[in-house]
Amino acid sequence: MNETINNIVKRIGLPRLIIGLLFLATCLTAVMIDLPFGLIVSDILRRFGMFGVLSLAMVPAIQCGTGPNFALPIGIICGILGTLIAIEFNLTSPLLGYGFISAIIISLPFAVLSGWLYGLLLNKIKGSEMLVATYTGFSIVSFMQIAWVTLPFKHPEMRWPIGIGLRVTVSLASTFGEVLNKLWGFSIGKVYFPTGLILFFLACCAVVWVYSRTKAGIEMSAAGANPKFAAASGINVDKNRIIGTILSTFLGAVGVIVYSLSFGFLQLYLAPLYMAFPAVAAVLIGGASTSKIKISHVIIGTFLFQGLLTVAMPVANELVPEGNLSEMLRVIVQNGIILYALTRIGGES
Amino acid sequence: MAEDYVLQMKNIDKEYYGNKVLKGVSLSVRKGEIHGLIGENGAGKSTLMNILFGMPVIHSTGGFSGEIYLNGDKVDLKSPYEAMKMGIGMVHQEFMLIPDFTITENIKLNRETTQDNLISKVFRSDRLKTLNTGSMAADAKKALNRVGLTIDEWVTVAGLPVGHMQFIEIAREIDKTGLRLLVFDEPTAVLTESEADNLLSAMKRLAESGISILFITHRLSEVIQIADNITVLRDGELVADRKSAETNVAELAELMVGRKVDLKGKEKQSREYQESEVILDIKNLQVDMPGEKVTGVDLKIYKGEIFGIGGLAGQGKVGIANGLMGLYPSKGEVIFKGEKLELNNTKSSLERGLAFVSEDRRGVGLLLDSSIELNIVFTTMQTKGKFLKRFGFFSQLDDAGIREYAAKIIQDLDIRCTHSQQLTRQLSGGNQQKVCVARALALDPETILVSEPTRGIDVGAKKLVLDLLIKLNKELGMTIIMTSSELVELRSICNRIAIIFKGKVAGILKASNSDQEFGLMMAGEYQKIEEDGEGRLNE
Numbered sequence: 001m002n003e004t005i006n007n008i009v010k011r012i013g014l015p016r017l018i019i020g021l022l023f024l025a026t027c028l029t030a031v032m033i034d035l036p037f038g039l040i041v042s043d044i045l046r047r048f049g050m051f052g053v054l055s056l057a058m059v060p061a062i063q064c065g066t067g068p069n070f071a072l073p074i075g076i077i078c079g080i081l082g083t084l085i086a087i088e089f090n091l092t093s094p095l096l097g098y099g100f101i102s103a104i105i106i107s108l109p110f111a112v113l114s115g116w117l118y119g120l121l122l123n124k125i126k127g128s129e130m131l132v133a134t135y136t137g138f139s140i141v142s143f144m145q146i147a148w149v150t151l152p153f154k155h156p157e158m159r160w161p162i163g164i165g166l167r168v169t170v171s172l173a174s175t176f177g178e179v180l181n182k183l184w185g186f187s188i189g190k191v192y193f194p195t196g197l198i199l200f201f202l203a204c205c206a207v208v209w210v211y212s213r214t215k216a217g218i219e220m221s222a223a224g225a226n227p228k229f230a231a232a233s234g235i236n237v238d239k240n241r242i243i244g245t246i247l248s249t250f251l252g253a254v255g256v257i258v259y260s261l262s263f264g265f266l267q268l269y270l271a272p273l274y275m276a277f278p279a280v281a282a283v284l285i286g287g288a289s290t291s292k293i294k295i296s297h298v299i300i301g302t303f304l305f306q307g308l309l310t311v312a313m314p315v316a317n318e319l320v321p322e323g324n325l326s327e328m329l330r331v332i333v334q335n336g337i338i339l340y341a342l343t344r345i346g347g348e349s
Numbered sequence: 350m351a352e353d354y355v356l357q358m359k360n361i362d363k364e365y366y367g368n369k370v371l372k373g374v375s376l377s378v379r380k381g382e383i384h385g386l387i388g389e390n391g392a393g394k395s396t397l398m399n400i401l402f403g404m405p406v407i408h409s410t411g412g413f414s415g416e417i418y419l420n421g422d423k424v425d426l427k428s429p430y431e432a433m434k435m436g437i438g439m440v441h442q443e444f445m446l447i448p449d450f451t452i453t454e455n456i457k458l459n460r461e462t463t464q465d466n467l468i469s470k471v472f473r474s475d476r477l478k479t480l481n482t483g484s485m486a487a488d489a490k491k492a493l494n495r496v497g498l499t500i501d502e503w504v505t506v507a508g509l510p511v512g513h514m515q516f517i518e519i520a521r522e523i524d525k526t527g528l529r530l531l532v533f534d535e536p537t538a539v540l541t542e543s544e545a546d547n548l549l550s551a552m553k554r555l556a557e558s559g560i561s562i563l564f565i566t567h568r569l570s571e572v573i574q575i576a577d578n579i580t581v582l583r584d585g586e587l588v589a590d591r592k593s594a595e596t597n598v599a600e601l602a603e604l605m606v607g608r609k610v611d612l613k614g615k616e617k618q619s620r621e622y623q624e625s626e627v628i629l630d631i632k633n634l635q636v637d638m639p640g641e642k643v644t645g646v647d648l649k650i651y652k653g654e655i656f657g658i659g660g661l662a663g664q665g666k667v668g669i670a671n672g673l674m675g676l677y678p679s680k681g682e683v684i685f686k687g688e689k690l691e692l693n694n695t696k697s698s699l700e701r702g703l704a705f706v707s708e709d710r711r712g713v714g715l716l717l718d719s720s721i722e723l724n725i726v727f728t729t730m731q732t733k734g735k736f737l738k739r740f741g742f743f744s745q746l747d748d749a750g751i752r753e754y755a756a757k758i759i760q761d762l763d764i765r766c767t768h769s770q771q772l773t774r775q776l777s778g779g780n781q782q783k784v785c786v787a788r789a790l791a792l793d794p795e796t797i798l799v800s801e802p803t804r805g806i807d808v809g810a811k812k813l814v815l816d817l818l819i820k821l822n823k824e825l826g827m828t829i830i831m832t833s834s835e836l837v838e839l840r841s842i843c844n845r846i847a848i849i850f851k852g853k854v855a856g857i858l859k860a861s862n863s864d865q866e867f868g869l870m871m872a873g874e875y876q877k878i879e880e881d882g883e884g885r886l887n888e
Contacts, residue, residue, distance in 0.1 A: 213745050214737075233695070
């Protein structure tokens, strides 16, 4: 009996089990205290699509052996930059996805360049990638504070009407805000299904999955899994780590564009600072470890983690009206899961 | 009489996730006896020892059934610490010594003799007492003497030869008071032949002094030489209990493997080859491989031969193959198939038709968390683009092709696994090695470099691997360059054997040369004699 329970726990994985049960419990509570469940489900779906690509950005980083990409803000800033430029030059025709496609295309060269430079850095500090990544992320966000004030963007929608610099949040209502959510979107009762958004996320997953099964993809995961083995097969390990970092950075850029699209606003300044953490936590909940990850981990993890946060917020507010319990819950779950995952090596076999 | 036994294990059953690894195994060791425990890899020896030591891995996987008696009393060992307190010691295969500590400190670690000082008296803490270095050194000296190691006890462990480290481990175990049973887990695997002899005589002395010894090994002649009784395990079952006086190597090998093994091995011949057609011409090769430095090797290897590279550990024999494959920085000139081989470029070495089976199976040879089939096809996929389906400019894994190829080679090499998608981490050492060989073969190479192909493999698998090499040589005309520490093995299949000493070729011998010649050459004495003109030994 004990053994079967142990086996089940092992098969599912402790993080998935805990978060899964917590998710179910909050869902039940939400139903019991008569919260508008249709709205909550819509919200879960929206946030699932919104955060999905950011979580997906962890895949190439973990596969190439540099560990969870805590320096995701680098990619995020590339995405923001791409979006700003797309809006600045009015590349927002319907053909360009109201700026969505142009933003992705413009962010690509930034992501490749910064991913490459950051990859060079990672190759010099093998073994302490995660720590260095975290601080690289922090530094780059701080550096960009200056850039947001000084970059010569002119578009009235993103400049402060008075004073200098860019606004803290730039509305995307007139450009590509929510275009994916509305694409083929439909309602069942009170549940709104953002078809385009979910499809885009799943398509990105498919692309990454297909890539991981190409010659280059296998090469990259071998370089990550056992650098000595890869070297003995004539593989340039450092090059593959750089490729993985570039891919992760680019996915981070796409991720933040999708995130902003669904959110309706582009967030500058301090917003990117902590964006890597929910993404890392999501894949770790999904069953990934710091050295192994599958696409299924991304999908399951993002759904559970974002689902839990979405439901917990109204439930917590209902049960404890005073204070900011749901936000505290988010921080505890997110950082707790990261801490848990970092203390153990292995994950699902 | 039960009291005569130091250890009795009765009807031990153990399963891992529904897979029975021990089936009703019993083992009894008398006082002062050397008891041999032999079996193939995966026969259940390690599991049995894990049970004896109460290792956590046993309890976390559902425990075991059966009974253990120590000195006639039933015991329930829950942790290695308890086992240690009950007087069971272990000499590990990998040394557990702290390099920067002296021999004394290593031997007395956590069992230091101490004396009171002011602070320890004030705080009434044992942990703050001063070390009594004099008595510690005396204890260490005594223990070292008992194992027959004449070395100063204040020397640091770092840099000592492997053989010495083994003796220090043993000294540490016998220094523990109340030690009744000492387990040796393949102690001679890493030792040279003379070191192994020393170890065996030390074990005998220990047994005479009343300590029982459980001796786990692959080397059958050693077990016959020193053990009183021998227990043979096969596939988790007790196959036989023999008195060593009443058995012989051939019978043990047969019991262990369960099929007839021709241990002596007739002189196996490789295919005919022309001494004129040089496939690999190595000139002044220098390889900077830590611990196995090559300082200038010249070799000519003929097409179609099986060439052996031997020598003692640390002399550089392993460095040659690693250098040729570009895994460690190398200098020199290598002509392969008439063209210059680009050094320090693994990819080009592979593409030119050199394949490599690494001596470091788990470190370099395998992707432990990937499937067997991916391990087998990986290098071929990367260097030759096979096992891929092409869609214009991008490619996808050819699952069906990989599975088909893997199934065939798994059968050919008799890799024992549940299916080809099993992770290589879950395989036993011998089967892992076969996966490594399979990976090299998938490249369809013209020349294959095999380093220590039989290290840590059981007798049956060893024979299979060696037979396989001969078959590849005879049927496919493959040139094979085998590096091995086991001279017997080299002599059983190689045409010529180069002995490496201090990073250089000490000489090239034929398998038929005498033991003495091999011995002298490995010890670096050969040239001296030749220079003195005392013995003209032909090459």
